[in-house]
Amino acid sequence: MLDGFGRKIDYLRISVTDRCNFRCHYCMPEDQSFLPRDELLDYTEIALIADRFIDHGIRRIRLTGGEPLARRDIDVLVQHLGDHVAAGRLDELTLTTNGSLLAQHADALAAANVRRINVSLDSLDEQRFAQITRGGKLAAVLNGIEAAKNAGIAIRINMVALKGINEVDILPIAEYCAVQGHDLGLIETMPLGDGVVGRSDQFVALQQFIAPLTERYSLRELDHRTAGPARYWQVEPLGLRLGLITPMSRNFCDDCNRLRLTTDGKIYMCLGSELHVDLRAAIRNNGTAGVDQLLQQALRLKPERHDFERQMDDSSLRLNRHMNATGG
Numbered sequence: 001m002l003d004g005f006g007r008k009i010d011y012l013r014i015s016v017t018d019r020c021n022f023r024c025h026y027c028m029p030e031d032q033s034f035l036p037r038d039e040l041l042d043y044t045e046i047a048l049i050a051d052r053f054i055d056h057g058i059r060r061i062r063l064t065g066g067e068p069l070a071r072r073d074i075d076v077l078v079q080h081l082g083d084h085v086a087a088g089r090l091d092e093l094t095l096t097t098n099g100s101l102l103a104q105h106a107d108a109l110a111a112a113n114v115r116r117i118n119v120s121l122d123s124l125d126e127q128r129f130a131q132i133t134r135g136g137k138l139a140a141v142l143n144g145i146e147a148a149k150n151a152g153i154a155i156r157i158n159m160v161a162l163k164g165i166n167e168v169d170i171l172p173i174a175e176y177c178a179v180q181g182h183d184l185g186l187i188e189t190m191p192l193g194d195g196v197v198g199r200s201d202q203f204v205a206l207q208q209f210i211a212p213l214t215e216r217y218s219l220r221e222l223d224h225r226t227a228g229p230a231r232y233w234q235v236e237p238l239g240l241r242l243g244l245i246t247p248m249s250r251n252f253c254d255d256c257n258r259l260r261l262t263t264d265g266k267i268y269m270c271l272g273s274e275l276h277v278d279l280r281a282a283i284r285n286n287g288t289a290g291v292d293q294l295l296q297q298a299l300r301l302k303p304e305r306h307d308f309e310r311q312m313d314d315s316s317l318r319l320n321r322h323m324n325a326t327g328g
Ligand code: SAM
Pocket: 020, 026, 027, 064, 065, 066, 067, 068, 096, 097, 098, 118, 119, 120, 158, 159, 160, 187, 188, 189, 190, 191, 192, 323, 324, 327, 328
């Protein structure tokens, strides 16, 4: 699949639920409302769409949300998609999770050919973690990470850089990741959804956020790439692989390979754009026949690049879609 700018699209992110047991203040407001259940795609519908997209050239799938492990019987969908990995029809099935329910699911994920996951962790300080997530329990997340590691799954810890909030956590998290053998991914906060606290006050460019690391260690850029937008660096002598995801300070749209399926069956071609096609009615009325035509339309809708810089500065331009709805 090629979009209108000639970019090859082979990576699908599926948001399996917009619900979450956390309320991270950069992601959603405390009183966030969620979609009624009959508006969600059921697992049969998600599987049908994913299978059709695989026929069209999708090689990697990431499950996200909301909190993907909070959706009931998620292991059923994971197993279905994981069978495609076993059959060589998919190169990779991965997951982004807040880790709180990971201990219960780690073995099932590993059995379904999930080899690598991202776990969000913005602080190793119990109180700060609870503040950022509005009530999350750090110990449950650390247990979940350990269970996944014991199940043989490689882990990248994802940390959102928040000015004045978790700058003090960068060294402890980097050192924890190095000791545990996890990668660390740092993410610049993006201006998605209204009613979210902070935003421009909390934005800090990663170059600045990693100062405590660069003062103490040396960084060397690596060729390593995953399917996502991170650029990787080796931190020595710490022995850490560090991924930097810089939607704001170093645009990566030129080689964007992604499309996103939302919980309610919309395909968004860019996290930063409202342009989408709606697959839910198509699949409910015509099965996969309607999907092919809409997919071609979606490819033409993919914008050349996002506009987060202007949206960060001017709140009237911001999208009214929170990160949990489209999937991170
Ligand atoms: N609940 C799961 C989790 O937290 O990992 C998966 C969904 S979450 C929306 C996916 C990722 O998006 C997380 O790493 C989260 O930190 C990040 N995220 C959420 N809102 C963001 C924002 N406004 N800017 C940058 N990253 C954000």
